[in-house]
Amino acid sequence: MTGMRAAVLYGKKDIRIEEVEKPSAGPGEVVVQIKAVGICGSDVHYYEEFRMGKTYEMVEPQILGHEPSGIVVETGEGVTGIKPGDRVAVEPGETCGCCRHCKSGHYNLCGDVRFLSTPGNKGAFAEYLVIGADMVFPIPDRMSYEVASLSEPLSVGIHACELAEVKPGDRLMILGGGPIGIMAAAAALAFGVTDITLGDIQENRLQFAREHCHVKHTVNTGELKTEEIVERFTGGEGFDCIIETSGAPVADYMSVDLVRKGGRISLVGIPKDEAVQFHIFDIIDKEVTLKGVFRYANSYPLAIQILDSRVIDFDAVITKRFELEETAEAMDFALNHKMESVKTVIVNAK
Ligand SMILES: [Zn+2]
Ligand SMILES: [Zn+2]
Incomplete structure (x- = not known):
C-alpha cells in the first residue's frame, strides 16, 4: 500500500501517529493534501471522552478533524471544474442528496450524512483526505490555508x-x-x-x-x-x-x-x-x-467571500499552531487552554 501519516485516536487521550493507507480518488472524488485543519470543540470532546454527548460514541480507532483546507492532488473519473493544484477549503459533511431535506436545500438535516471525524467517518488529521468533488471550494490565492480552515466554523x-x-x-x-x-x-x-x-x-x-x-x-x-x-x-x-x-x-x-x-x-x-x-x-x-442551529448548508462560497473580505481580523483568530506529529499536544493544548486560546490549528507544512 501507499502510506500516509495520520493521527489516530485509540481511546480517551490516546492519539498515535501512524502510517495508514493513503486514499485514492474514486469516480466523482478528489484527494486533497491537507495543509491546515482547525481543532473544533467536538474534536476535543472525542479526545477527552472518546464520545460526544449521548448520540456519538466512537467504536473503533478514529482520525479526528473536520475543518480542513489543502491542495487538490488527484481527481477521479468524471470530475470537472476542480483540478490538481487547486487550493481549496473542504466542507466536511457528505449527504445522501435524495431525502426531503437534501432536496429542499436543508441538507444539514439529512439523516444519512457522513461527517468527517464522527464515529465511522475518517477525519482530516492526516496527510491526505478523499472526498466528493462537490465538497471542495477553491480559495483565493492570497488566502492562507489556516484562514481557509475557518470556513467551517464561519459557516x-x-x-x-x-x-x-x-x-x-x-x-x-x-x-x-x-x-x-x-x-x-x-x-x-x-x-x-x-x-x-x-x-x-x-x-x-x-x-x-x-x-x-x-x-x-x-x-x-x-x-x-x-x-x-x-x-x-x-x-x-x-x-x-x-x-x-x-x-x-x-x-x-x-x-x-x-x-x-x-x-x-x-x-x-x-x-x-x-x-x-x-x-x-x-x-x-x-x-x-x-x-x-445545526451545522449549515450551502454556506461555503459565502464563508470564503467573508474570509477574503477580512471583515474581522481572521489571522488573529488562529492563536496556536501545531504540526501533524504534534496532534496529541495540540489536543491537550486546546483542552487545557479553552479560555485563553481562540483557534488551534494543525498545519502540514511538508
Ligand atoms: Zn467544527
Ligand atoms: Zn439526505
Missing part, C-alpha cells in the same frame, strides 16, 4: 445569522466569545449588522472581541443584571436578535430576557445537560422566535 456563524434573520439596522447580541461567537460576529458584520454586543464572562475573550472583531459593545454578562444590559445597550427595548453560542444553560435562559418583543433567538451552543430552563410565559408573551 456555523452564517447559519446562525440566517436563522436569527439578522439584517442591517438590527441590534444583535451574541452570547459567548469563543470561536463560534467570533464567527457569528464576522457573519453578522458581513450581513450589514453594525450594532453588535458580545457577552461573555471571560474578560480576555471580551478583550479579544474588542481588539479584533469590530463589535460595538462587549459586556461581562456575569457582572451585569440582564435588565441593566438591556437598558444600557438597547435603551430598555431589548435586542432584535440573540445568537447563543456559549452552551451555558444560564445563557439560554437569559436570551429570552434579552430579546425584544417579536425578536429572534438562535441557539448554537450545546449545553452539557439535555434539558435547560426557559421562561415559557415570556416566550409566548413576547412572541419570541426560537430556533436551533
Whole structure:
C-alpha cells in the first residue's frame, strides 16, 4: 500500500501517529493534501471522552478533524471544474442528496450524512483526505490555508445569522466569545449588522472581541443584571436578535430576557445537560422566535467571500499552531487552554 501519516485516536487521550493507507480518488472524488485543519470543540470532546454527548460514541480507532483546507492532488473519473493544484477549503459533511431535506436545500438535516471525524467517518488529521468533488471550494490565492480552515466554523456563524434573520439596522447580541461567537460576529458584520454586543464572562475573550472583531459593545454578562444590559445597550427595548453560542444553560435562559418583543433567538451552543430552563410565559408573551442551529448548508462560497473580505481580523483568530506529529499536544493544548486560546490549528507544512 501507499502510506500516509495520520493521527489516530485509540481511546480517551490516546492519539498515535501512524502510517495508514493513503486514499485514492474514486469516480466523482478528489484527494486533497491537507495543509491546515482547525481543532473544533467536538474534536476535543472525542479526545477527552472518546464520545460526544449521548448520540456519538466512537467504536473503533478514529482520525479526528473536520475543518480542513489543502491542495487538490488527484481527481477521479468524471470530475470537472476542480483540478490538481487547486487550493481549496473542504466542507466536511457528505449527504445522501435524495431525502426531503437534501432536496429542499436543508441538507444539514439529512439523516444519512457522513461527517468527517464522527464515529465511522475518517477525519482530516492526516496527510491526505478523499472526498466528493462537490465538497471542495477553491480559495483565493492570497488566502492562507489556516484562514481557509475557518470556513467551517464561519459557516456555523452564517447559519446562525440566517436563522436569527439578522439584517442591517438590527441590534444583535451574541452570547459567548469563543470561536463560534467570533464567527457569528464576522457573519453578522458581513450581513450589514453594525450594532453588535458580545457577552461573555471571560474578560480576555471580551478583550479579544474588542481588539479584533469590530463589535460595538462587549459586556461581562456575569457582572451585569440582564435588565441593566438591556437598558444600557438597547435603551430598555431589548435586542432584535440573540445568537447563543456559549452552551451555558444560564445563557439560554437569559436570551429570552434579552430579546425584544417579536425578536429572534438562535441557539448554537450545546449545553452539557439535555434539558435547560426557559421562561415559557415570556416566550409566548413576547412572541419570541426560537430556533436551533445545526451545522449549515450551502454556506461555503459565502464563508470564503467573508474570509477574503477580512471583515474581522481572521489571522488573529488562529492563536496556536501545531504540526501533524504534534496532534496529541495540540489536543491537550486546546483542552487545557479553552479560555485563553481562540483557534488551534494543525498545519502540514511538508
Ligand atoms: Zn467544527
Ligand atoms: Zn439526505
